Amino acid sequence: MTKRFDVIGKPRRRVDGRAKVTGLTRFADDVVLPRMLHCKLLRSPHPHATIESIDVSRAQARPGVHLVLTGKDFPVTFGILPVTQDEYPLAPERVRYVGDPVAAVVARDEQTAFEALGFIEVEYRPLKTISDPEEALATPEPRIHSYGEQGNIHRLQAFEFGDVNEALAKADHVFEDVFFYQGNTHLPIEQHASVAAVDGEGKLTLWSSTQVPHYIHRALANALQIPPAHVRVIACPNGGGFGGKCDLHNHEIVVSKAAILLGRPVKICLTREEVFYMHRGRHPVLMKMRTGVTKDGKITGMHTQTLLDGGAYGGYGAASTFYTGVLQTVAYHIPRYKFDACRIFTNKPPCGPKRGHGTPQPRFGQEVQLDKIAEKLEIDPAELRLSIVAKPDSLTANWLKIGTIGLAECIRKVVASSDWKNRFRKLPEGRGVGLACGAYLCGAGLPIYWNKMPQSGVQLLIDRSGQVTVFCGATEIGQGSDDVLAAIVAEVLGVDPYDVRCVTGDTGLTPVDLGSYSSRVTVMMGNAAIQAAELLRDLIARAAAEHMETVPENVGFALGRVFRADDPGKLMSFREAIVLAEEKFGTLGSVGSYSPPRSPGRYKGAGVGPSPAYSYTACVVEAEVDRKTGWITVPKVWIAHDIGRAVNPVSARGQVEGSVYMGLGEALMEEQVFRRLPPKLSNALVHKIPSLLEYKSLTSLDMPEVFTELVEDPDPNCPFGAKEVGQGPLLPVMPAVANAVYDAIGVRIDELPITPDKVLAALEKKAKGETPRVGPESFPDVPYPEPMLVPPPWEGGDGNSVNTPRRRPLKKEALA
Amino acid sequence: MKTAAPTNVHLTLRVNGEEQQVSFAPYKTLLEVLREDMNLTGTKHGCELGECGACAVLVDGVPVLSCLALALDCEGRAVETVEGLASGGKLHPLQAAFADLGGAQCGYCTPGILMTAKALLEKDPNPSRERIKEAISGNLCRCTGYQQIYESIEEAARTMRESKR
């Protein structure tokens, strides 16, 4: 019997829609508490310096100032990953980027706190400024951190799955390209805010713009050295997250400490400039790709090398580094694969996870390179991709388990909707179309700290009033997680989703869910919700079955009614059924848990990349490019996303269109870039454009029409088959733009963003008969270690490595 | 009128049709007074420099940025915020459409866009897609890609035209 859904798959108003349009959604900065004080942070004006002294006495004496804190008030380091505990809430001895906080003032109002910052006297001793990875590789001293691989190298990773050199030697053609993907930032319109307060029992509550209340709970208790049982973190709905609110933020610890010391609520709200300093966004990545192909376009092997500019701290960087390599294998069949990755410390705000976490950069390189391969082999780029799409229910060379894969269908859909066959290479000069694909996780297979507990928990409360309340630690960041939760519970229990109350993102009330990152919520929370709801439904069915003189298996639930499946005329209201169940079983409640399936990879490092399912996307972008100016216009985008099943198609389409929006920003204009003043005159290294005016995000007038299609091939690992949709659709957009520009005017821009000045420069090269390309010319000598060798599944491997790699020391001259 | 720093000023503001006496520091913008002195936190802020549109409200029916309007300069003028959009419990057609059709994702830019769209529909009950794009081009939205916002405004316009028949 095909299951008919009442809620799932129906376009609906999201359950929190009303609050969002009435101004009632309470974002963190909307939290106002009696006796609340306000906090401002003093930040370093130096990119790299030691703190010689801090004198806060004059600030402390200002009228209205209640507290001034400095680094000595925070002896414990923190960091979101257990392996990277390298940050202080306020820097005690060393500042590592312009914006690194050194002191905090808490005062009666924000203006008073801000004015008092000017009375704090800090003496700094500047250290050498390290601006970018190449400078860092050449400058092992001074080290920005005393830990890491060596010099200013934070992380090195190297893996080889089968002999790639041999695979390339056997190929008919080997393509080698170097690409650069500029860093960019999340730019949520909501600036991060936090309010900390101590309750009547002396326990701490933190309301915050965070995507990960559980991780904050853990890390905050540790940073403050107080029992986690005395800490409650409430994730307010985020005014946009995109990965930017996934770290424990220094200001969250500062206001918590201040609230504990003062016994009064303390609020902080970052300015836009400070949000640029908080960053944790897209790493700038230089990459080199060598790919071997047969003459009919089959990949024989691929070698990806990446170099990440990590900024001043670790954050999620170790994971970001892995992600520049691990997901290259899940879209197309790559029999042998090698990747080397390196993350560098520089004196800039730290990078981290942004929508697509580490994967958009290599995906850009791979998809542009495929376009070049297709041209050389004279194969249509869509056909080429269709011929190499990875197989369903297969393993990749690096031991990732692919379940369902709707990529071919996505390609076919955008090829049809964009009229690709009649437009590719056929549009008039100056107009072109480009195609690219992408693949993404539906949740990271492992949590960020090692444990065997569930990754998502859901609890249900139900009582004689007919109300259903669902508790889960998942966090609404705009994506609609509350709506997914309500919809799934409503579907299982046969009630109206608007009758379900969601209590989410509150570590004091809700079971642990790891948070809204890695596109994990629908799958992990959804599976836990199904389990909890089915447990309750079974209890209700048993009670109702008795009453209706049938067996529990014959009890149906739909539209607020409970009925005999074989005789739907025999029915009762859901509320009546609950009363029966409460009579029979006592107070009703249930819990559900979800842990992802174990991944087959056993080698050290196999933990990053596995996911219960992968989503896939294909995209065609049309571009118009003006020959005389290089001016680029994108009139239309066609995109198809393999979502498994859409829980609420309205929200699903919104996620796809929003991804296209953000992808076009990254492709065409968004850049987190820095100014290094002339070193002879200054040590300064500042964010070039920390404002919403000069960091360019597309306005409505810049946004093209988007034609969205959803491919629904339900995945058995996913709730009702539903995969992710929040991040994957971003991935193909940037390379599709680059490929479209090439189709329009025959120039390759192998770096992002693609701006008109680069296009014009490439056109000028073309006119002179030079290679019509703008992009990085070379890849530096990075001391990648000897790779861990892991035979792919089809070469007799068991998922373990066959060697224990040694680290290659830095060259002598580099250390000199 | 002359104000001496650093004491508060007292004046009457008319917000969502209600007159209210408020006392505030004279450096405050309308945004700060609405949020901090009148507890109308529905109006949001993303930059306070006129670079995003999140704080848009209507003053005398015209969409302006509350972050760049001195509250002192708003005495005697009609201010409308998102809190005044619904009548009683009944959502304004724009609100209903935004909630139904994905016009609001995270909801943070939404109040500013709703107010901007309200002014548009009062001037032009049947705006073209191009006209809508232009009208909200001063409101940045990072979530939606704007398309569902256009559709929401078009749907609201349709509802409003039909209800007037």
Added chain:
Amino acid sequence: MMRLPWFEFHSPRSISEAAKILAAEGPQAMLIAGGTDLLPNMKRRHQTPATLVSLRQIEALKKAANGSGVTLGAAFTLNEIVANAAVREQYAGLWQAAAQVATVHLRNMGTLGGNLCLDTRCNYYNQNYEWRKAIDFCLKKDGEICWVATASKRCVAASSTDTAPALMSLGATARLVSTQGERDVALADLYKNDGIDYLTRRPDEILTEVKLPAPEGWRSSYWKLRRRGAFDFPVLGVAAAVRTASDGTVEDARIALGAVSSRPFLTKGGELLIGKKLSDDAIAEAGAKVASAAKPMDNTDLDLYWRKAVAAEFVGYALREIRGDDMSATRVRIARHAL
């Protein structure tokens, strides 16, 4: 939240009352009209006037007169200028310039006078106090060095007004009023090529109105280069006005540039057209001449060499539009919407 510093506030009802306050308070008083330029600057502590004199209550600054030409009060908002039928019909360049300033909301607030007096811009300058401290400040405010051109003795912040080049090409004048009396200056004479001291207006003077000469025989056009369809200041503005005889021969022409210098300025490109017809060759020649005068610096959005490289093309857009070519598709591509 970025907040304003403390200030005293005056809201006079007449121009003379405002002039008296300015005269009495001296340079530490500043005028505020729409506030869209001054208030962000005050929040970033570029300007910290002790006294603000609001022009909002002065009805006389919102008067328009049609006679031989048009007179526009300085306190008209930019959207009021856009809605003005005479402007739309007779002074296309001004209309196109006003319609492309910032955003809908900012045009509802910002005024014509404010746009003409807009502070010069530079991305070493338009930053918060803390950011500027990190570069040890700059010549324009609190510092010693112009970081854009470290050898420069002069601040090279960019004039970023859209309406000024348009008004210049149209031959407009501005009236300045103080307790000392009033004077009319040609718009070109309102500006100095100095990023700090960029106006010839004295601090005690109020820009009260702008007069446009009669439009007979003139056609005008304004093309703005910026990254996005809204928000952004120009990084190149080309304003052209041309008077042609009935046979199409150019009798007079003015081409002004904005955003590529510390002031908007009239170029010699217009003179090249006089006596010629607007042929493709004549347009190209004028474009090259105008572009040679553009001196963009690395202190705004977009690559400076590229901004200079495309200047001639933008002059071409303006002159071809004046010639009567259908430029609507190009306009949509550049402005991101049909104006």
